Amino acid sequence: MKPVTSKNIEQFNSNFDKKPVQKALSRVLVKSNLADIFDVQEQSLANQFKFSHEIKTLPVSNQKQSGRCWIFAGLNVLREIVAKKYDLKKFELSQNYTAFWDKFEKINYFIESMDDFLTCHYDDRTLQHILKMGIQDGGQWDMFVSLVEKYGVVPQEAMVETTSSSGTRFMNQLINVKLRKYAADARALVQNNKESDIKALKEKTLDELYTLLVTNFGMPPKTFDFEYVSNDKYASIKGLTPQSFYKEQMGDNLKDYVSIINAPTIDKPFMKTYTVGYLGNVIDGREIKYINLEMKDLKALVVKQLKDNEVVWFGSDVARFGDRTKGVWDDQQFDYESMLGMSFNMSKEDQLYYAQGAMNHAMLLTAVHLEDEVSKRWKIENSWGDKSGQKGYYLASDSWFDQFVYQAVIHKKYLSNEQLKAWEQEPIVLKPWDPMGALANN
Numbered sequence: 001m002k003p004v005t006s007k008n009i010e011q012f013n014s015n016f017d018k019k020p021v022q023k024a025l026s027r028v029l030v031k032s033n034l035a036d037i038f039d040v041q042e043q044s045l046a047n048q049f050k051f052s053h054e055i056k057t058l059p060v061s062n063q064k065q066s067g068r069c070w071i072f073a074g075l076n077v078l079r080e081i082v083a084k085k086y087d088l089k090k091f092e093l094s095q096n097y098t099a100f101w102d103k104f105e106k107i108n109y110f111i112e113s114m115d116d117f118l119t120c121h122y123d124d125r126t127l128q129h130i131l132k133m134g135i136q137d138g139g140q141w142d143m144f145v146s147l148v149e150k151y152g153v154v155p156q157e158a159m160v161e162t163t164s165s166s167g168t169r170f171m172n173q174l175i176n177v178k179l180r181k182y183a184a185d186a187r188a189l190v191q192n193n194k195e196s197d198i199k200a201l202k203e204k205t206l207d208e209l210y211t212l213l214v215t216n217f218g219m220p221p222k223t224f225d226f227e228y229v230s231n232d233k234y235a236s237i238k239g240l241t242p243q244s245f246y247k248e249q250m251g252d253n254l255k256d257y258v259s260i261i262n263a264p265t266i267d268k269p270f271m272k273t274y275t276v277g278y279l280g281n282v283i284d285g286r287e288i289k290y291i292n293l294e295m296k297d298l299k300a301l302v303v304k305q306l307k308d309n310e311v312v313w314f315g316s317d318v319a320r321f322g323d324r325t326k327g328v329w330d331d332q333q334f335d336y337e338s339m340l341g342m343s344f345n346m347s348k349e350d351q352l353y354y355a356q357g358a359m360n361h362a363m364l365l366t367a368v369h370l371e372d373e374v375s376k377r378w379k380i381e382n383s384w385g386d387k388s389g390q391k392g393y394y395l396a397s398d399s400w401f402d403q404f405v406y407q408a409v410i411h412k413k414y415l416s417n418e419q420l421k422a423w424e425q426e427p428i429v430l431k432p433w434d435p436m437g438a439l440a441n442n
Helices: 006-017 020-028 041-047 069-086 095-117 125-133 141-151 169-191 195-217 242-250 295-307 336-340 348-353 398-404 417-423 435-441
Strands: 224-230 233-240 257-261 273-276 290-292 312-316 361-371 374-381 393-397 405-411 428-430
Touching: 006 020, 020 336, 041 374, 041 393, 069 095, 069 141, 069 242, 069 312, 069 361, 095 125, 095 141, 095 169, 095 195, 141 242, 141 257, 169 195, 224 242, 233 242, 257 295, 273 435, 290 417, 295 312, 295 361, 295 405, 348 398, 374 398, 393 398, 398 405, 405 435
Parallel strands: 257 290, 273 428
Antiparallel strands: 224 233, 257 405, 273 290, 312 361, 312 405, 361 374, 374 393
């Protein structure tokens, strides 16, 4: 290894004096924020909120200080079915209800997973990954399906938000301390030849954490009445269970949707299926599974579904090239390289290889603008409330979509015969820390 020398620094100072743009920029930054000076004004013309194929959807929801985007996006798919059926102008399903059962199932999943690590070295990489991640707010489409199929859904009024459900950080910390304590205690029992006591430890831990969840989120309802106003007329459906509400009002067809991804890395050949080790919530629920497609094929399927007047759940990386005030994600709207005199460009492949890119947010695609059947921009229903973007709706340029969209959920009927056949393959198991599982670690 080579240290930095005074001669190096002298040379760097001399080089800086020969860069007039950076010298001027240093003066600008005395009173300006670095992130605010890269806008490409002329790019605004390409980012108009006008679309050739648009689905009218309900006002946006707000996940607040939580990582429940995947739940919000999934429930927003389902609420459109109910809203259309009863001509509702405003309607939400209870995100708190679904998040409660997700937390509880993840707790059980963690506890049961520890059975695989009772005798390994404490520094085992997979064990340390599971312990470090603990349980988080994030999740995947198939995890959402497992929750809905097991527990159903309820209107928001049946289980309203609490301060803890809208701001989960501290509660998650407490849960993860308890789970790590369980792991330590269970391993100690094995070391002391008391493995038969693990069952009682599991039950005690589950009971204590269930109590914590009820304390923070409230008690999930077993039955409820669905009250609504349609065309200025009040109506209600009485004596529903969460499961009957889902099946009778939404059709119980989530099993017909598949996750398609675009991960152009050498370890994930296209037209193969994948899962992620130790990623899940409901044991014996739906398997987390993706089919990897080229971006042109992923976009073609998304367009088919949007043209059929059906929104698309999708996962992306929203950490780069975004403007929350305008509600735009566009890699062409910021010019970092000219201003700073250095290249930041990385291929999508390299971003995945070198920890620069990963799914970190799920939303809904509600529109696409096509010119000669080529996509130019996309409209997005976000879950960050209506104070940012265009009343909470966002736009993505097509080039940003190519680089930063990793997953979409599509009905099987839109897949080609070749794609359907590929979907039936046994999935290749990816490492638990693979970026295709990152959405669940938020």
